[in-house]
Structures are given as C-alpha cells and as structure tokens.
Amino acid sequence: MPRDASDTRANPDLLLKAIEQDGSPDEIRNGRGHLKIFFGYAAGVGKTYAMLQAAHAAKRRGVDVVAGYIEPHERPATARLARGIECLPHELVEHNGITLSEFDLDAAIMRAPQLILVDELAHTNAPGNRHEKRYQDVEELLRAGIDVYTTVNVQHIESLNDIVASITGIVVSERIPDRIFDDADQVELVDIEPEDLLERLRAGLVYHPDQADRAQQYFFTIENLTALREIALRRCADRTSRLTDAARVLGNRDYYTSERILVCISPAPTNPRIVRAAARMAKAFRSELVALFVESPRTQAMDEGERAKLSANIALAEQLGAHMETVYGDDVAFQIAEFARLSGISKIVMGRTGEHSGVRQVLFGRKSLVEQLIAFAPNLDIYIIPDQETPPSRPMERKHQTALQPPSGRDVLRTLGLSLVATAIGVSFRHLGFADSSIISLYILTALLTAVTTTGRLCTIMSSVLSVVLYNFCFVTPLFSLNSYDRSYLVTFAIMFATAMVAGELTARITNSARTSAENAFRTRVLLETNQLLQQAHGAEARARVAMNQLVKLLKLDVVFYTADRSLLGKAIYEPAGSEDHSASLLTDYERAVATWTYANNKHAGASTRTLPEASCLYLAVRTGDEVFGVMGIALNGRELEDFEHSIVLSIVGECALALESDKAAKEREEAAVLARNEQLRANLLRSIGHDLRTPLTAISGSAAVLREGDEKLTPEQRRNLADAIYDDSLWLIDTVENLLAITRVEDGSIHLNLTTELIDEVIAGALSHVARASRGHTITVKRNDDDILLVRIDVHLIMQVLTNLIMNAFKYTPENSTITIGAHREGKFIVVEVADNGPGVADCDKPHVFDQFFISSKAQPVDSHRSFGLGLSLCRSIVEAHGGIIEVRDNHPRGAVFCFTLPAEEIEIHE
Known part of the structure; x- marks a missing residue:
C-alpha cells in the first residue's frame, strides 16, 4: 500500500x-x-x-x-x-x-x-x-x-x-x-x-x-x-x-533490610515535585519506591485536564522507578494508612495544599488529610512537601462544576414529574387533614428520589428549589402566591431547602459509591473469570481467544493477537468489540511491524506510549519473564486506559502468558516423552540386532568359510546343504531388514499407501510364493472361495508383507508336520483374511501384548527362537490399521491359533 x-x-x-x-x-x-x-x-x-x-x-x-x-x-x-x-x-x-x-x-x-x-x-x-x-x-x-x-x-x-x-x-x-x-x-x-x-x-x-x-x-x-x-x-x-x-x-558479607517509601499521586500540578523528592529520598535511603493513587467518588469527577495531569504524574513515577498501585475508597487517609500497613511501608511522602484549613476546619471540625493520616498511622514517618506554587485543587469546586453540568432532558422531565406528583399527593393530604409536616416530608422524599433516579447534582438542586417553591405556592397562605403572611415560614423554607440539599447530596454520594462498586466488581469478576476460562480452554489459539474476549468485555475495544512463531510473529487473530469490522485498518503492515518490534524487544509500544505512538493499537508483550509467547494489541481509538483498567489488562495478559507457558511446558513434556520412547525403541532395536543378527551372520560366514576352504573334502550333498543354509539365512535377513525399514517408516509417519484394486486370492498366492522355501516340514492349505469374487483396495506390497509375516510366524511357532490354513471371506463391507495353525497356540496372558513391539511369547516354544525380533506382528497391526482395518488373534479349535485381519472390500461395477 x-x-x-x-x-x-x-x-x-x-x-x-x-x-x-x-x-x-x-x-x-x-x-x-x-x-x-x-x-x-x-x-x-x-x-x-x-x-x-x-x-x-x-x-x-x-x-x-x-x-x-x-x-x-x-x-x-x-x-x-x-x-x-x-x-x-x-x-x-x-x-x-x-x-x-x-x-x-x-x-x-x-x-x-x-x-x-x-x-x-x-x-x-x-x-x-x-x-x-x-x-x-x-x-x-x-x-x-x-x-x-x-x-x-x-x-x-x-x-x-x-x-x-x-x-x-x-x-x-x-x-x-x-x-x-x-x-x-x-x-x-x-x-x-x-x-x-x-x-x-x-x-x-x-x-x-x-x-x-x-x-x-x-x-x-x-x-x-x-x-x-x-x-x-x-x-x-x-x-x-x-x-x-x-x-x-x-558476597554474603552483610545484610540490609531495605525500607519502602510510599509517595502519594494526585492530579495536582506540583505533584511532580513531590514524586521527584520521594525518588531522591528512595535513592538516599537505598529503598524501594511505591507510588499510590487512591481513587474515590470525588476523583471520578475529574475533568479531562486533571486526568491528563494524573496520567503524566503516574508516568513520571514509573519512569523514576516507582511501583504503581491503585486502591479505592471514600476515606483517602484510611486507604493510604491501610495500604502502608499491609505493604510494609516505612515512610510516606505527600504534599500539603492547605485543604480543610482555616474557617472550614474551625466550623466543621474536619481534620486535614495529613492530620487524618497521622491519626491512622502514628508509627509511620510522614514527610510533608510544602506546596505553595499553585492553589490547591478543591474537591468541592469539582463537585460544583459537576453539579453545574447540564443534565439530560430525560432527567429534567423526571425531576419535574416527581415534583408534580409530590404536589398532587400533598393536595390530597391537605384535603384529608394531614399536618404540614407530612407534606414537607413528602417533598424531602421527592428530593431523595430525584438524587437516586438522576445523574449529576443539578437535578437535586432543582428538586430542592421546586419543593420550596411549590410548597409555598400551593400550601402556604395566601394560596397560589409566593408571598407568606407568617414570617416563621421563611425559617421553615430554609430548613426544608437545607434538609433536601443534604439528603440529596448524601443520596448522590451513596449512588456514586454503589455505581463505582458495581464497576469495580465487574472488573474484578472479569479478572476472576479469565483464570477459570483459560484453564478450561485447550490449545494456544483457544486460550488467546479467551483473553481477547475478556479484554473486549472489559474495555469494549477491538483486540488483535499475534501468535509467536519461533523468532517471528505468526498469524494475527482479530476480535471486534461490536458488529463493525475494523480489521483492514488494524492488520496493516505498519501495525504488524510495531507488534514485531514489541515481540523482539519485550516492551510495550504503539498508541499511548513513547515508542511508535502513531500506531492504532497499544501493543503489549504476552510474556513470562524474558520469554514472549505473543503480542496483544488493543485498539484505543484515541482514549487512554484508566489506571485500574490498565492493571486489570496487564493481569489478563499475564494470566494468558501463564496459560500459554503451561501449554508450552505440556508440549515439551510430550515431546520429551516421545523422545524417550524413541530412545527406548532405538535401544531395543540395537539390543535385538546385537543379539539376533549375530547368529545368522555367524552361520552365513561359517558356511561360506567351509565352502571356500573344504571344497575337495565336501560331498555334493554337503555343499548343497551349506548353500541352502546360507540362502535361508540371507532370506531371513532380507525379511528382517524390510521389517525394520517398514516399522521405521511407520514410526516417523512417512509411510504412504499406494492403493490399487486387487483379488485377495492373488495376494495370498503371491505371499505363499515368497515363503515357499521356508515351508518345508509344514502343510499349507488354502481355502478357495469359488462362489464370490473378493476384491480389496490395498497397497499390494504392504499387505503381502503382512501375510508373509503371519505365515512365517506360524512356521516359527509350530512344530514340523503342522498344518497352516489360509482363507478369506466377506463380512459386510470388509474382507476377513485368516491364517490358522494347529500348533500350541497363544497363551491367554500373551494375547493382549502379542502385537506390541519387541514382544516374544514366554510360554510358546518357537522352533528357531534366535530368529525373532518381536517386530513382525507389530508391523502387521500398523499396516492393517493404516488400511482402515483391525487385526486380532483367537484360539483355533481344537488347538492352535488363528490370526485374522480385515480389509475394506471393493465393489464390482458392471457396465451393460
């Protein structure tokens, strides 16, 4: 682009x-x-x-x-x-x-x-x-x-x-x-x-x-x-x-218990001076610096300018090495003292703005924040940094500004409606002979209902004024006039107005506290749900989507996740916050480049940061320590995350990283188990080769030496017998090597089936020709199926190897003059092939393991026990299962064993 x-x-x-x-x-x-x-x-x-x-x-x-x-x-x-x-x-x-x-x-x-x-x-x-x-x-x-x-x-x-x-x-x-x-x-x-x-x-x-x-x-x-x-x-x-x-x-020469210094963060313009003073103090005391912001219903009324100053002060504290924390509560001094007590804080650094001083302190008996903190934490060292450059930011002024914000039309109509309803009920009270105190209480109740059902304090003030005006107009003599013959009503009006204002203010505070508690409860619930959902999810992508869905639920913003693929980022996963799809603007080359920088450097980047701030998303590394499992991108759309939101986001990303780390550890354990199994296979192969190949190789070399050195002394029959022995041992070695190669291909998944349609009788005949020389001393019988043409779709070479292994296994484990019966028949959509013998059979304890690798029966006595790897039957099972069939062993009555396996039948198409 x-x-x-x-x-x-x-x-x-x-x-x-x-x-x-x-x-x-x-x-x-x-x-x-x-x-x-x-x-x-x-x-x-x-x-x-x-x-x-x-x-x-x-x-x-x-x-x-x-x-x-x-x-x-x-x-x-x-x-x-x-x-x-x-x-x-x-x-x-x-x-x-x-x-x-x-x-x-x-x-x-x-x-x-x-x-x-x-x-x-x-x-x-x-x-x-x-x-x-x-x-x-x-x-x-x-x-x-x-x-x-x-x-x-x-x-x-x-x-x-x-x-x-x-x-x-x-x-x-x-x-x-x-x-x-x-x-x-x-x-x-x-x-x-x-x-x-x-x-x-x-x-x-x-x-x-x-x-x-x-x-x-x-x-x-x-x-x-x-x-x-x-x-x-x-x-x-x-x-x-x-x-x-x-x-x-x-060098273990000494031990120091470092102190912890707490600095209070606020949106005050001079708060950076306090933060820097605390940082210098922390360095002087060689101690840890903790920055604390107490969010209360009053601080939630901050305007955009104050929030920007607060964010800048928090960034400064983090830049100076402070560990940022946020707590919530109405009583700021108590929250600071409790945090200090629970966190092991030894010194507190804060500014003094002169709040609650002078006439207000004398009249209302309220202590300043510093004095309250000293009362709550008398054993802590509290350092006060004078703040004289700018006037303090007064919470009451912020309240007043909030109260003067224009209410919505719905809130105004609700306020007027409640006042009119109260007046109508008051008129009915007057006709019923109720005292004026009941009507006054009714208007105070109206102010309370207005504070609960509307937002902002202007509606509460309006309700209080309307209550006084309507009471004077409708219920004070002269009626339907704002005049009053009795001056004592002026005191009543003042008390009524003050009571309505105080009650409305207290109700508004309770409502704001309840709203804040609900928001915090929702955010905490999202964090708790994240851990449970991550544990239930399986796979890296599923767990990443859980974290993305939780972030969307928390922030109502689009989220992008880039999976980690070795040293680079892999595919991007996009989760929209609404019905609109913004993936075209969030999955650009530039955005991927910023995400890749975040992954490579294990640092935050993008929107609201000082690194590549032109990006649309804030990119966070999903990491545990120095290992990065991916990059999470949050499309901020020009807004900045609140402090508590930011901490929840980091917690969710951290939970996701822990889950991905658990997935990686499980995968590594699985790979280690596979490696151990392969090592065991290799060890068993080497042990079997060292034990079982030595005898036929020794026999071949010995027979060849006799033929070479004793040619004149040997009769023709002796020479023929030695040549037959060399030939038989060579064939056995060839079959063994083929089994080894086949089982290796099966283990590493590189076996491929070359499927063709074949007559099962021809496949059996081909296998018998392969074992003809080894069948001496045994009788082989083939059950012919003249009534039905049995076609199968198979890899001919592999199925012939299965039949060869089963027949050779019967030769080895049955005595001479035994009968081997081979047959095939149809059962539904499968062709069943059977290799039966009348030898000693397979013991019941060996049947569950007879198709395992390197298994050799401990009870049956083979004819040539030195010629057995325990791989032939295991290879048969792998080949049959690769064709979609099953293989099993059962007893042959009255004696012997029957090895049977199934193959998919191929239907005959007749064209007229």
Whole structure:
C-alpha cells in the first residue's frame, strides 16, 4: 500500500528489516550490549572529547568502532579527534519546513558494529522517528548486542531536575530516567574546575562568542557551575555506593533490610515535585519506591485536564522507578494508612495544599488529610512537601462544576414529574387533614428520589428549589402566591431547602459509591473469570481467544493477537468489540511491524506510549519473564486506559502468558516423552540386532568359510546343504531388514499407501510364493472361495508383507508336520483374511501384548527362537490399521491359533 507523503510514521519494511537484523529475542537477551556514560556537570567539560579518546583506544585494541551520531559543536579539537572513526550517515527528517539531522537507528542496527558512539543521550528525536527519545534508541542498540558510548549532563537526570532548576532558574525539558544512569555498566565522570571551564568559554572553545556571552550571563556563573559540579560528584558517589553495597550482598558479607517509601499521586500540578523528592529520598535511603493513587467518588469527577495531569504524574513515577498501585475508597487517609500497613511501608511522602484549613476546619471540625493520616498511622514517618506554587485543587469546586453540568432532558422531565406528583399527593393530604409536616416530608422524599433516579447534582438542586417553591405556592397562605403572611415560614423554607440539599447530596454520594462498586466488581469478576476460562480452554489459539474476549468485555475495544512463531510473529487473530469490522485498518503492515518490534524487544509500544505512538493499537508483550509467547494489541481509538483498567489488562495478559507457558511446558513434556520412547525403541532395536543378527551372520560366514576352504573334502550333498543354509539365512535377513525399514517408516509417519484394486486370492498366492522355501516340514492349505469374487483396495506390497509375516510366524511357532490354513471371506463391507495353525497356540496372558513391539511369547516354544525380533506382528497391526482395518488373534479349535485381519472390500461395477 503506498504511503502518503505527509505520513511521518516509520517505514514498516525498514522496521521489520531492523528487527530481523537484530536476531531472535533469545539471542538479543542473551547478548546484551554494554553501556558506558561519559558524565559531566555542564556543556564544555570535555565529555565528547573523552568519549572519542576512549573510542580510539578501543579501536587500537581491535574493536569495530562506528560513530553513530556526534553532536556538531564545531569545536576544532573534537573534530580532529573524530577523524579516523567510521561515521554512519545521518537520517534527514523534514519537520515544519526545516531539515533536521538525526541518528539513523536502523542503519546502526544493520551495520552491527561492536561499539557505537551516540552523543547527547537526553536528546529528543524529531517527530516520525521510531522512538521519542534518544535513550530509547540506545536501549534498542543494547538489546541488539551492540556496546554504546554516550554522553549526558547532570541537569538531564530526571530526579535532579527540580534541584538544577532551583539553582540555575532554567527548567530542562530533555531528561532521561534515572534507571538509564543507574543501570549503565560504566559511568566516567569528566570533570574540570569551574574556573577552567569559564576560561574555555571565554576563549570560544565551547560556544560562539555571542552565545558564550549570553551563557555567561545566565547559566555559566561560578555559583551555578560549583553547585552543579557538587551535585554531579554526589550523584556519582551515590551510584558507587550502591554498587559497593550490591557487591557486599552478593558476597554474603552483610545484610540490609531495605525500607519502602510510599509517595502519594494526585492530579495536582506540583505533584511532580513531590514524586521527584520521594525518588531522591528512595535513592538516599537505598529503598524501594511505591507510588499510590487512591481513587474515590470525588476523583471520578475529574475533568479531562486533571486526568491528563494524573496520567503524566503516574508516568513520571514509573519512569523514576516507582511501583504503581491503585486502591479505592471514600476515606483517602484510611486507604493510604491501610495500604502502608499491609505493604510494609516505612515512610510516606505527600504534599500539603492547605485543604480543610482555616474557617472550614474551625466550623466543621474536619481534620486535614495529613492530620487524618497521622491519626491512622502514628508509627509511620510522614514527610510533608510544602506546596505553595499553585492553589490547591478543591474537591468541592469539582463537585460544583459537576453539579453545574447540564443534565439530560430525560432527567429534567423526571425531576419535574416527581415534583408534580409530590404536589398532587400533598393536595390530597391537605384535603384529608394531614399536618404540614407530612407534606414537607413528602417533598424531602421527592428530593431523595430525584438524587437516586438522576445523574449529576443539578437535578437535586432543582428538586430542592421546586419543593420550596411549590410548597409555598400551593400550601402556604395566601394560596397560589409566593408571598407568606407568617414570617416563621421563611425559617421553615430554609430548613426544608437545607434538609433536601443534604439528603440529596448524601443520596448522590451513596449512588456514586454503589455505581463505582458495581464497576469495580465487574472488573474484578472479569479478572476472576479469565483464570477459570483459560484453564478450561485447550490449545494456544483457544486460550488467546479467551483473553481477547475478556479484554473486549472489559474495555469494549477491538483486540488483535499475534501468535509467536519461533523468532517471528505468526498469524494475527482479530476480535471486534461490536458488529463493525475494523480489521483492514488494524492488520496493516505498519501495525504488524510495531507488534514485531514489541515481540523482539519485550516492551510495550504503539498508541499511548513513547515508542511508535502513531500506531492504532497499544501493543503489549504476552510474556513470562524474558520469554514472549505473543503480542496483544488493543485498539484505543484515541482514549487512554484508566489506571485500574490498565492493571486489570496487564493481569489478563499475564494470566494468558501463564496459560500459554503451561501449554508450552505440556508440549515439551510430550515431546520429551516421545523422545524417550524413541530412545527406548532405538535401544531395543540395537539390543535385538546385537543379539539376533549375530547368529545368522555367524552361520552365513561359517558356511561360506567351509565352502571356500573344504571344497575337495565336501560331498555334493554337503555343499548343497551349506548353500541352502546360507540362502535361508540371507532370506531371513532380507525379511528382517524390510521389517525394520517398514516399522521405521511407520514410526516417523512417512509411510504412504499406494492403493490399487486387487483379488485377495492373488495376494495370498503371491505371499505363499515368497515363503515357499521356508515351508518345508509344514502343510499349507488354502481355502478357495469359488462362489464370490473378493476384491480389496490395498497397497499390494504392504499387505503381502503382512501375510508373509503371519505365515512365517506360524512356521516359527509350530512344530514340523503342522498344518497352516489360509482363507478369506466377506463380512459386510470388509474382507476377513485368516491364517490358522494347529500348533500350541497363544497363551491367554500373551494375547493382549502379542502385537506390541519387541514382544516374544514366554510360554510358546518357537522352533528357531534366535530368529525373532518381536517386530513382525507389530508391523502387521500398523499396516492393517493404516488400511482402515483391525487385526486380532483367537484360539483355533481344537488347538492352535488363528490370526485374522480385515480389509475394506471393493465393489464390482458392471457396465451393460
């Protein structure tokens, strides 16, 4: 499909080619590259220069070094040092009429050097690139097994952003997650004195003179540089300390009980500051960071802007290494305290917005969230981060905004109808002589019913106002007027209005709580059903469809699943959420390319992520650990998953992965059993060959030696007897080898039937001619069927082998002068062939096993016991069953055994 010129998405062909160049996911994970960061506290300290020096040293050691992207700072010394290193061509991207030069990730992966240089790790890529950030490009290079040298400054570390901004007054937008810095294999601090850096700046070695003057006025001051240098040194020291502690633990030298720090997430604009402070604290205490969001009926009333801020704050917490959790409840403080108690939290970090302070706290006696939390969790360390930059987000304001949202026409009609019905009933109460208090209670009941049966609070307010107005108009003297002779009614009206409002508000809260509980119960039920349905399903595709159906039920969105086929994705399974089929737009080459990238890199990608966000679906790897069993795609259609929805989705995908892993394990166990059975077959064959072939081969070689060396001493009769013995043993070996080859073809499934229509009498005659020489000492009788022509559709060669094996088996297990009877007759749509003898027969205990491989009767005494593999009858059963028949053994009366098998009969067509 041709691509539009305005389409800035990554080319799917190039994307798939890059993935294929990477290799399989197992190879990627087993051969991850090493990352070295050259770290500085400001531009111009010499990070790029130090990186190029290290690259030349690596090249002298024989390492294949390539410069993927070197920032063009126009510094002569750096430019000279870059010479002699192979440079990849940059990717030119058009954006807003400007041509931007970007790092070409696909070209780097296809070149696959041992070491690549990628400058400016925190750089933001131009729109249309596969990843939003350059550090994501570097991560993909590392997964491809390529070592990377890169550079970054201290102001680009996410958790240090607030500190750097408070020092310099400049907020840096290009940042990297702390995990990139902490997980690097090596970090080399490139450090010079601030005075030396200022000298370089004034000398024009960092920026152009005009740029240097502006930088020296705003950023490059001795105070700023000294503070930034201290932060960089401390950050490197913290990393070194953590590495030392990790080595100590691995060496069993010491033991530390790490603390768990909890940070509270909210949609407040200053919540990122709290999250970063908690992340710094977690690093300082070397503890785990947990982020918690408490969803309540009040938070469900958030508008789109607040939800966007909440999602951004959650993403920031996860980026800083926090483990995200969501709980539900009306009492936020109690939920936080209970979660902390059950999860082993030792410290809580939260912001203070001044909520419930001042007059409201004095009048209503309500404690602030912080005070409530201290009361619920007195033993926890609670750290309060002052929030003074923006006014707090007040729940009452959100309620008011929600209440003022226009109600639907149906709700307005329902409100008016309830008020009119209450008035009519009130009129009847007045005629019956009821007191005014009964009528007032009736209107309060109307407000309650309105709150229960309508959505939003505006209808409840309208009902309260209508109750006061209608009561005044219809039941207060003078009637049918809004005037009142008794001023005490004003107090009645106020109390009536307040009571209706409070009752309606409480009812609305209960209704919202019930609605929220129902939604949560539904989602939880979907998750519980998923496990049960996955256990009942059989096969990878069936289990994948169960997970897809559960996701469709939960999200009401289309779902796509790509099965895993070794190192690439296999076929796509599509499950629509409604009657419309959107598979044409969801199963494109680009979507498959994004799904393949997700599979190869074991990471989320697509819509609502920072990797290939132009895709229509959010792609999640169905994985357990590092093993990926497929890719699940959810067509978001422009919406974002709520936090709880996202956790349920991950749980369903995880359950699906566990089920697929169980299927794989069962398949591996089955293959192992088949392998063990084949190994046993091979061992039995070798044992039988070693034991049973040795005797005829020895006899053949001995007879041949006698003929060769004693020709003059042997009489003609003796020579003939020796030649007959050699001939008989050779025929037995030929038959044995044919049986071995046939049973091998049957075992591996490569046997093919060459079916033709034959007379069964001719087949029997052919088999008898084959065993004629071995029939000495036995009498063979053939029952002729002159009344009917018996035609069968068979593979002649294989059925003759069956008859030969059965006749030879009768020769071996019956004494001389025994009679072998062969016959055939019709039974319905089958021809029954029988081979009977009057020998000792088959013992009852041997009949169930006589057709098993390598079975030799322990009670019957064969004539030539050394000539038996126990394969002939097993081969007969396999051939007969391949023709659609059955074979069995029964007793022959008065003595002996009868082996019979059935073959499909072929009808004779008569043309007149």
